[in-house]
Amino acid sequence: MSHxxxxxxxxxxxxxxxxxxxxxERLGLEVAQSLAAxxxxxxxRCAPFYFLGGMALFLFGVQIVTGILxxxxxxxxxxxxxxxxxxxxxxxxxxxLIRSVHSWSANxxxxxxxxxxxxxxxxxxxxxxxxxxxxxGIALLALFMAFGFSGYLLPWNQLAFFxxxxxxxxxxxxxxxxxxxxxxxxxxxxxxxxxxxxxxALHVVVFPLVTFALLGVHLFLVQQHGMSIPDxxxxxxxxxxxxxxxxxxxxxxLRDMVGWYLALGLLAALAxxxxxxxxxKAEPFGSAPEGIKPEWYFLFxxxxxxxxxxxxxxxxxxxxxxxxxxxxxxxxxxxxxLDVGERSRRVLNYCAVPWVAFIIVMTAWxxxxxxxxxxxxxxxxxxxxxxxxxxxxxxxxxxxRRLVNVLGAVAVFIFIAVTAWELLV
Amino acid sequence: MRSLLRxxxxxxxxxxxxxxxxxxxxxxxxxAAQGANEVEPLPEEYSCMFCHxxxxxxxxxxxxxxxxxxxxxxxxxxxxxxGLRCHDCHGGNPVLDAYVDHRDDPDFLGRVIxxxxxxxxxxxxxxxxxxxxxxxxxxxxxDQEAEYRTSGHGQRLETAREEHAKALEQxxxxxxxxxxxxxxxxxxxxxxxxxxxxxxxxxxxxxxxxYPTHVAETCATCHADKDLxxxxxxxxxxxxxxxxxxxxxxESVHGKAMLDKGDLSAPTCNDCHGNHGAMPxxxxxxxxxxxxxxxxxxxxxxxxxxxxxxxxxxxxxxxQCHGNHQTLTPTDEMLGxxxxxxxxxxxKNKQYGATLAGAETARAMRSGLERLKREISEAEDxxxxxxxxxxxxxxxRFDLRQAVDALTNARSMIHSFAAAPVExxxxxxxxxxxxxxxxxxxxxxxxxxxRVWLAASLVxxxxxxxxxxxxxxTLPIPTK
Numbered sequence: 001m002s003h004x005x006x007x008x009x010x011x012x013x014x015x016x017x018x019x020x021x022x023x024x025e026r027l028g029l030e031v032a033q034s035l036a037a038x039x040x041x042x043x044x045r046c047a048p049f050y051f052l053g054g055m056a057l058f059l060f061g062v063q064i065v066t067g068i069l070x071x072x073x074x075x076x077x078x079x080x081x082x083x084x085x086x087x088x089x090x091x092x093x094x095x096x097l098i099r100s101v102h103s104w105s106a107n108x109x110x111x112x113x114x115x116x117x118x119x120x121x122x123x124x125x126x127x128x129x130x131x132x133x134x135x136x137g138i139a140l141l142a143l144f145m146a147f148g149f150s151g152y153l154l155p156w157n158q159l160a161f162f163x164x165x166x167x168x169x170x171x172x173x174x175x176x177x178x179x180x181x182x183x184x185x186x187x188x189x190x191x192x193x194x195x196x197x198x199x200x201a202l203h204v205v206v207f208p209l210v211t212f213a214l215l216g217v218h219l220f221l222v223q224q225h226g227m228s229i230p231d232x233x234x235x236x237x238x239x240x241x242x243x244x245x246x247x248x249x250x251x252x253x254l255r256d257m258v259g260w261y262l263a264l265g266l267l268a269a270l271a272x273x274x275x276x277x278x279x280x281k282a283e284p285f286g287s288a289p290e291g292i293k294p295e296w297y298f299l300f301x302x303x304x305x306x307x308x309x310x311x312x313x314x315x316x317x318x319x320x321x322x323x324x325x326x327x328x329x330x331x332x333x334x335x336x337x338l339d340v341g342e343r344s345r346r347v348l349n350y351c352a353v354p355w356v357a358f359i360i361v362m363t364a365w366x367x368x369x370x371x372x373x374x375x376x377x378x379x380x381x382x383x384x385x386x387x388x389x390x391x392x393x394x395x396x397x398x399x400x401r402r403l404v405n406v407l408g409a410v411a412v413f414i415f416i417a418v419t420a421w422e423l424l425v
Numbered sequence: 426m427r428s429l430l431r432x433x434x435x436x437x438x439x440x441x442x443x444x445x446x447x448x449x450x451x452x453x454x455x456x457a458a459q460g461a462n463e464v465e466p467l468p469e470e471y472s473c474m475f476c477h478x479x480x481x482x483x484x485x486x487x488x489x490x491x492x493x494x495x496x497x498x499x500x501x502x503x504x505x506x507x508g509l510r511c512h513d514c515h516g517g518n519p520v521l522d523a524y525v526d527h528r529d530d531p532d533f534l535g536r537v538i539x540x541x542x543x544x545x546x547x548x549x550x551x552x553x554x555x556x557x558x559x560x561x562x563x564x565x566x567x568d569q570e571a572e573y574r575t576s577g578h579g580q581r582l583e584t585a586r587e588e589h590a591k592a593l594e595q596x597x598x599x600x601x602x603x604x605x606x607x608x609x610x611x612x613x614x615x616x617x618x619x620x621x622x623x624x625x626x627x628x629x630x631x632x633x634x635x636y637p638t639h640v641a642e643t644c645a646t647c648h649a650d651k652d653l654x655x656x657x658x659x660x661x662x663x664x665x666x667x668x669x670x671x672x673x674x675x676e677s678v679h680g681k682a683m684l685d686k687g688d689l690s691a692p693t694c695n696d697c698h699g700n701h702g703a704m705p706x707x708x709x710x711x712x713x714x715x716x717x718x719x720x721x722x723x724x725x726x727x728x729x730x731x732x733x734x735x736x737x738x739x740x741x742x743x744x745q746c747h748g749n750h751q752t753l754t755p756t757d758e759m760l761g762x763x764x765x766x767x768x769x770x771x772x773k774n775k776q777y778g779a780t781l782a783g784a785e786t787a788r789a790m791r792s793g794l795e796r797l798k799r800e801i802s803e804a805e806d807x808x809x810x811x812x813x814x815x816x817x818x819x820x821x822r823f824d825l826r827q828a829v830d831a832l833t834n835a836r837s838m839i840h841s842f843a844a845a846p847v848e849x850x851x852x853x854x855x856x857x858x859x860x861x862x863x864x865x866x867x868x869x870x871x872x873x874x875x876r877v878w879l880a881a882s883l884v885x886x887x888x889x890x891x892x893x894x895x896x897x898x899t900l901p902i903p904t905k
Contacts, residue, residue, distance in 0.1 A: 090817045246902045265886040272879035275815045
């Protein structure tokens, strides 16, 4: 598509083409075009996992658009926050849809990021020279969880108020800096209007700015290093260079778009069928409501901390728990450096499997503390999902595939049995 | 006989002193008494308790048993706690060194105040003295004795006294030969019957027999005694007093509120009958007694022609429909001419001059109430349905309370015995209910439309996905 080519035609180029050429020349879009033309995506059994990053990016886009729309009506003060969200839900045209999409999309986004992290780990896409892509990815996950935590308080409802009080209190139990951290998070000793104001500022200004910066670096690195191909796939094809690939534009982008449209449909369905609840207005001096729990992605930590005894080896149980989770977080961050050979990889896998199981079980338990059947249902359902994710990594007919098949069959049986039990009994 | 008793008591005094001293020693060796129940030690020179302080020091006959006052009783007594001692009520000299047989002491009043006829006077000696009482409680009442004299109890006592005075007069007129007539006080409640003799607790003490939750039981001590109440009557013409008031009150809405729910604002005996001036309310003052709490209803009733008709017929106001002691929770079934309707009792048979037009009014009011109840229930169902579907209907839910308030108001307005005010209240309720119904219905419609739009939006999304997939199929993947 060159500018000169059109000038040769007797009638001259049409208006859209002329406009495109105008922008192309002035904005230096050649660079973008050449990058797009250069970018390819490998084709192999694990290739569907490449969609997760794009899916997260799309959901982040949804968050930006719906977030901006919500900010037009939201009022970040304890007196008005709840009422303004209620007005958004009841009085603003399509406000209920925007808010529900924002809430659902936030949850789907964190879910997509968790899966992205897990599949990236399984594909070992963090290998050199992609360590910094991994680091920025982990930082982005932490950032989106912080987005979720700060956003949870903004409607200023009873559950969010007390969950935020509990969450910030946990931050306060970090040794040495805990007290300062608590004051910093709450803007005082208690959760007040000051906490709401700073959570709002973090949610709509600070976190988005940091996210844009980190996301820029993350995407640049992905572009710079190309897509990582799992070792096993490379071996299967007789070397990385022999693995087939497709152009990102338009081949992979179109496939990405299919996923985005599916996500859009899912969001619309969730928002229409399960509008996000508003709850009761927070009463800071009232008693804490029953069943306080944070967002589901914090639930495993919350539930685990609840189970800890008051003291472990003379140290406060909560402090031990917080230190443990901090250590795990650091270990996850340092995975590119910990995975240095076949043996260390095996050790990492041995740690990762029970860790994922721990997260699933604790989340299910935290979600349904009094409903064993539902916990089992959720636990087996999620475990089944995890098993399915391992399929692309296993050779057809191999012993590992057979074992996963058997485990899958058992999980399906448990899932169906418990579902029937839950529905019928 | 009395001389013999005096000799025995005098002989027992040294023995009692030794026994008291030993008991004191034993008390001292015991661990310290705990907390607020700590018993204030009696002053050493205080003599009354030497004899009256424990059983065994006085001959245990029926005559003397009531003279025993335990130290525990005495020290929990509000008067004792305020600094009053035995001689402040009973007279005499309590100092040990100056011991004399107090029955010979002209200042000793013990026997005088033992008579029911004089108890109110004795208590009133302080309790009717505003200047004296102000020292202990600035807002203390001082009209109890005066009130008592106007009460059924006080009047019976006064009548007996007058009859005795007349008998004495007649005795004197007849020359005073033989034994003069002895005053026999009737069995009638005096201050001590309700408040106790010794160990009198403050009225706001939860253990006091006159604390709201104990008042009915305290009254029932006598008023539920069949033998004691036999032959007693009140009013003009006299009606038997009966003895089932407590049992009936216990089953009433008031009794249940007080004793089962612990609602201290619920009325007990004294709230309708008065306490010191206890008297059954007259036929014409029943509405006033009820109106103490049910002010709005009483005011409405007072302005009706019905009130005058009731008075003319000698019907006891509120109690005519609601009963007196066994006042049950009012229901809508009480209104109207059907079974359970209290209106029917008079209007059906035109009793007491009741008219059939009144019956029609009652029917109309009842059907209005039923309609509003039905509308509220339907609106409530709709709001609940919308809530269940996740729609935001907090506004209509709040407004629905106004409809319920209007229903309550209409129920009160029934006591105007006129159709118009009831209809006005009902219309207000119906207006609010219609609004709530409309908003709940619109929330339900909104929910349906959301689903429709969801389905509609999924169609283009689905079409785009299919088109994308079709287009993807046409794109050959370039071979490397």
